Each structure stands twice: as C-alpha cells, then as structure tokens.
Amino acid sequence: MAKLTKKQKEAHAKVDHNQAYSLKDASALVKEITNVNFDASIDIAVKLGVDPRKANQMVRGVVTLPHGTGKDVKVLALVTPDKEAEAKEAGADFVGLDEYLQKIKEGWTDVDVIITMPSVMGKLGPLGRILGPRGLMPNPKTGTVTMDVAKAVTEVKAGKIDFKVDKTGIIHAAIGKASFDADKIVDNAHEIIQTLVKMKPTAAKGTYIKSIYLSSTMSPSVGVDPKSV
Template sequence: MATGKNIKKAKEAIDRSQLYSLDEALELLKSGAFAKFDETVDISVRLGVDPRKADQMVRGAVVLPNGLGKSVRVLVFAKGEKAQEAESAGADFVGADDLAEKIQGGWFDFDTAIASPDMMGTVGKIGRLLGPRGLMPNPKVGTVTMDIGKAVQEAKSGKIEYRVEKAGIVHAPVGKVSFDAQKLKENIVSLMDVLIKAKPSAAKGTYLKKITISSTMGPGINIDIPQLQALIK
C-alpha cells in the first residue's frame, strides 16, 4: 500500500530521539509531506501545569500573522446595529433565536461563534451543544464582545483559540504544508510568544516541557525548546 510506504518513509527520515531547530523541523515536515491534499500543520505543546486547578488553566486566543490557509465560517449572534456590523465585516451567518433553533436541530456548519453580550441569554440555552464542540462564545478569548466587527475580521484572518487539555497539552493548527517555511515559522513564534506570556503564576518548575510539530499525515518532530525560545523577543 503506497500510503503505508509513505508513512514509513516519513518516519524513517526523522530521528525521534533528536531535538530539531524550528528551521530544521519545518524543512523535514515539508519535504516529508506526501498526502494528495494540503495537510494542516499542527503544534503540540506539553506544559508544566495542572489544568485541574483553576489557577493553572492556560487559555486564550491569538491572531496568526499568516492565517490558517483556509476560509473560516463565522457565525454571529446579534441583533440590530450589531447584526449589521457583523454582516458588514463579512460574517457568514448572523441571527439570534433563529440561529439557536437551527443549532438545536443539529446544524453546525460553522467554525467559530461570536456573540454580543446581550445575546448570551439566548446562547446560554444551547451552551451544552456548543461547549463540547469548542464553539461556545467566551469573553476571555474575545468572542463575546461589543466590538463585533473586529472580532469577525480577526476570526476571518486566522484567529485561533487555544486551551490546555487535561493531560497538560495545548494542540493548535498553525497553517498548511503549502505555506512557505518562513510563514509557518512566524505563525509558530507568534503562538509560542502568547503561550509563554500566559504562564500562570501558580505554575512551578519547567513550563515548556515538550514541543512537537506534525502534518496531518506525518509523524511528530520534536523541537529544541531553548532554540525556539531564542526566536521569541
């Protein structure tokens, strides 16, 4: 099977015991990509935090300078002037109770949801449906806001949300394999800069424990953390 051979070949090109500079890792990732589609490039960062403790939760959002290489479908819960603002900014779906009813009926053809503060009563009723899918608007990441236009534009231009999982790992997309290596590098450095600044004061010991990048079909490539930190000003 050709795919199996390709996966084996990609794995053999990477020394799992070695830590690579970001430039080396991106070169390996791009040269080893074999899928017939434009694979997503992901980063996994294992943090020295205990997410079960509220004072060690790491969560936020960042606008990647070079976007994600895909069109983002943005849904906005708003009425009146805020609804018009959302439409003018390029939101794909704008509404209120009508959208909530569609979602209750099982419709989820959107990638991110934004809401004006006055709509949170409506949004709260479908929180159990939005929450598990990572679609619940939240003021901490700027998706519950009065500045609807800005939020829509940021989402469209490549804003990603990150949240540490139970195992202490943050997973995030940082672009596509087709991206120039420099653009991927800039996206990764931007995300890492924000993650480092988000270190909880309650977190003790080593904060950045392991960083790995991979493409959708490719193996993980371990990153040399001190070298990566040196890129972040």
C-alpha cells in the same frame, strides 16, 4: 497496530525521533514528510509544566497568527438587527439570531466560530450542551462575546485562534497549511509559543515548556528544541 504504508515508512525514516530540531529545521522537515493529496494542516502540540486541574494553573487565551491558519474560517454572528450590517461587512458567513438559534437547537453546527453580544448570551445558555463539546460556545475571554462585532469577525478571519490546555497539560493548535512556506510556519509557531511563555501561571513550578512537536495531517511528529524558539 496498523501497518504503515510505503509513504509513511519513508516519512518516518526521514525523522530522527531522538533529536529535537530547531524550529526552522522542524518546519522544513514537516513539509518534506507530508505526503497526502490535499493541503494538509500543520499542527503544533506544546506540553506545559502545569496541572490543568488547578484553576491557578489553567492556560487559556487567544493569539493572532501573522500568516493566518490557511483555513477559510466559517463565522456565525449571533447579533441583534442593529449589528447585522456591520457583521456582514466584516465578513461573517452567517448573520442573524433567532433563526440560527433554532437551527442549532435542531443540531446544526456547521461553523468554526460563533461571535455574539453580551445581551444575547442568555439565549445561548440552553445550547451549551450542543456548543460546548464542539468548542463553539462564545466566551468573553476569547473575544467572541463583544459589542465590537465587526472587529471580532475581522480578527477571526485574519487568523485569530483561541487555545486551551487539555487535561494532560498539552496545547494543541492548527498553525498553517503544508502549502505555506517554511518561514511562515516558523513565524506562526513562534507567535503562539511566545504567547504561551507570557502566560506562564505564577503557580507553575519547574520547567514550563516541556516539549514542542510539529506534525501535519497523517505525518509523524517532529520534535522541536524549546531553546530554539
């Protein structure tokens, strides 16, 4: 195991790993223990009482964070010529179709979100092996396959994110930056947690929200009391 630096030791010393903090206190603490020379991302990890191997217990959805993620999200709009102008006006960073499909075939994936139209999905199918592992394949369930391209681009730029439970039953999501006020981190965390609560599968039995942790880039995690959310 790698040795902790002096700053990392100081950060760990400030966290009581046997305590579940209120969401407000955890948000303030994760800001306090972030000691890096860049604006670190604040992440949330929510352990759910579901079995992701069963289709009726899969948890996947989207949420619009009230204060955004703090990240400049790069959006590629793969659209037909008649939709290019509205995609550009909505703020898409890259707009086009065949030329970008070719670039992706050649390995280019320097974007965060791809938004497209139902009529274009057929052309994207062969690129699944490139886009799938990177989480870039558009999906109607997350609103990234739509005829209302402008709305989709605007929402993503404003802080709309998608999430999916992993094979261990955990939802991971970036919910802000260390430069955010603690209250904004609280608001964003509350929004995603409440969204998850509303999505509880009927097949899930027992405790649904098992644990919640906040952390920032290279910081220790801070436990959150689910009852405080």
